[in-house]
Amino acid sequence: MTGPERDELDLLIEEQAGAALPSEDALESVNPWYTPMLYITWGLILNGITLHFLYLQYLLPTLGTVLSYLGFRSLRGNGKAFRLAWVISLAELIWHGSYMALAATPWLPQGDLVYGLAAAATAARLIQLLALRSGLHAVMRKAGTEPQSDPLKSAAIWQAAVLALAFTPLAHSTLAGVVGVIAFIVIVRALFRFSGGLERAGYCFEAAPVCISGGKMAWGYLLCCVLAVVGSSMLANHLPPDAAVRPENGLAGERQALQALGMPAETVDDLSDAHVKALEGAFHFSYSQDLLRFGSDYGSENIYDGTNTPEKPPVVSAYAGKPDTMLATSSYIELPGYRVAVLVQFDWGQTGTAYWGDAFTMVGDGDRGNELVGGALLYEKDGQRYTAPIPRLDNGMVTVSDWMMGERTSQMISGSVSYPFGAERQRGYVLYIMQMDTDRAYGGTLMNYYHARQPVVLPYRGPAERVAGWTGENMQQHYSNFRTEEGRRWEAEQAAQ
Template sequence: MTGPERDEFDRMIEQEIADTIPSQGVVDEVNPWHEPIDRIAGGLALTGITLNFLYLQYLLPAVGVVLQYLGFRALRRNGAAFRLAWALSAVRLVWEGAFLVLSVTPWLPTGDLDIGLGLAGMGIQIVQMLALRAGLRQVCRAAGIEPKNDPLKAAVCWEGLILVLAFSPLAHSWLAAIPMLIAFVCIVRALFRLGETMGEAGYCFTAAPVRLNTSAVRWGYLGGCLLLMLALSVCVNHPRLDAAPMEEHGEAELRQQLSDLGLPDEVLADLKDEDVRALDGAFHVACCAEMLSFGPDSQSITLCDQTNSPKRAPIEPEIPPGKDTMIASTYYIELPEYRMAVLERFEWVQGSAYWGDAFSVFEDSDYGHDLIGGRLVYEKQGQTYAASIPDLSDSTVTTSNMFGTYTSNQISGVVSYPLGADNPRGYVLYVMQLDEIRTFGGTGVNYYHPAHPVRLPYRSSQERSHDWRDRYRVQHYTNFNTQLERSAAVA
């Protein structure tokens, strides 16, 4: 084929394809700016708005920072501004990962430190957007094109307004929130269109080599954060017990006197000698027991009530299959000088407490109480072990219920047994102060039993045991009466 013939052939080919419109997929493939800028815009959309339900406040920002990192990673070879934005995206990736992991622990910064870190994070994002803007404008100048709009400048202004509103009286007002939300949506849409307009810059794009593909980075980051969250949750919410083989018992005569009054031998076997001595002089014992099962449809069954229904025979519980179940027993042990010892005992009959259960004991004697002691007991490999209750304290706490919040003095502690422990149980013993007027009343135990170790966001077990709205919390409430009250009832 001669030269003129080749030229004629080329013209024929050009005429044949002149009216052919390429598909959008083909256009995207030949526009190298489209995908990275779309990822950056999508990341901004996911990190800019907080949705506080279904854990989206944790998931969406994590996905957003990964998208931004991937977008800036593809652009980093196209100028110093893009490299700066990429470096900042890596910082935000680590930052968000640390926030996620610390959210399941008590170590997440709070107060002024939390505010300071939040402001620093917003400052990094503003610098990141400014660096991206500078890089794109440099590319446009090199290609000899004029940008049609400037959504990145609008994004920076929007971030600045958010900072101003955060410290203004309109911080929680819908009068400011609605316009800012509308503006944010418009900015994000403009950013998505920016990738298309950058196609006019042609092929002045230097692709950055990568060792890990997009899926490996995305799922590796999210999966790594999840594994760290699970590992820290197990460590934080499985307190280690300082357990030792149970000591030989003394106070045999006093133990026998309490047994004759009706305190069961298996209960006495768990009591320390000093706790038994605190019951010296006891002349009456009454028990109220309840079976408590945990789960979405938790339930309770009264097994015996020797104060309200003393003539009612105890019943044998039918343990619900597949549910963690415990028997909570309250023993009222009346002492001289208008004192009432209260022994709160819990025994697991199915399942156990592994992930930082917690309890809070309350009473309405009006005259206060004195904490005597308490401990956890279990068997393992044929040996009985006992340990002090972690974080056992008697202090003023704030409790919430359907009627509001109030403060009171309560005994609280954490319950957690080693994996593989058999027959786990425990008790708390305290003494209420009464008088000839206060002859009856009630006591109770709020018990929090999580089904797994992960708590997102983190709240301590003690806090959750005080919150009546927590679905893992149950209550065991019983009544007591004194010798004066019993005598009056008979008369």
């Protein structure tokens, strides 16, 4: 065989041998430690990523928690240390599912309890990391090899530093955040480095028996978390009012006096006797109405402005009677002593679907404060008329925040609105009184109304928080103004000149 022929034969043998050798990916898949360690590593990574959009702050940790559990589940048959780490991952799986359910409710732990739970979780992860290190070292010794380095030891030290800082005044400082980020990076690098040195320990791997495959387990857990969020949201946001059958109205003379001032008969009929009595001595009445639209075709439309242009008849809107459309009315009733009673009504007509925790805030510009008289939810069901107090109705300092204006605190009336399923003619009102200065001529009031068209609000937000922000599909504003007796007198004098 000549030299060129031998070279050609050597090249052919080399090509054939190269084709027969498995790829690097194939070698990794043969290593039984590769997949569990990859799950554990990516579980840690996804739990450490915080992205506050598209619900990724919930989806990524959920996926990370289940991946970590699947990794430790596969390793639990390889010794006590791995079983301890698996038990901790199971506890994390249960806690994270509970957290997802509570995040959609007002019952999520707050204050010092949150810090205690966070410290407990950090301690559990430290124990889990130490158990993983102990188990991996035992496997390496069983395989007759020693790791060239101990990266998990450094990772455990950094995790311990995070735990120690949690019990110091620096717990919420920048230093604690920096230490946490360093610990995260060190742990991830340590897991990747240790994973690469387990090829020779493959024969020591004992796969734990499982009844549910990893894919079914992951998808099942994700589905359970989704169902938990939806279920807890429905429970937290659908709060049927403490309703009772409406009694027959009394105070017929007082009600006739209010109608004589111009108050519509339907409005007078909806008022309770106690609230009619609060309007005793009224001598002037005016009102303004807006049609508020929620959903994709959101907006507002003035229907009638009886305070500025009472001569113009009400507008017949093309949107009247459509779903997610509400009639908002502000009535101004002047009382003796420079007081102006404000009656704010919200009426969903025959298409009301206020089942999932609607909310409102109201602001009046009284010169010396606003006195909340009360309010009521009204509806009909099975031929009966019902009334109920407005849940969470309050007049106090409310702190709200949004991405444009930041956090701010002001005094306002707030409350929530929720009717039982099957309720018809859903409506309600709030009555408060503004104390005015003697020279006050004009004023205005504002209502922000949030309409929840479905039950899931994640994370949970209270009534005042829901109303914060800009108008849009779920939130609309109803503003109107009024003239006092002094304002009307001044305008009459100007007109006479």
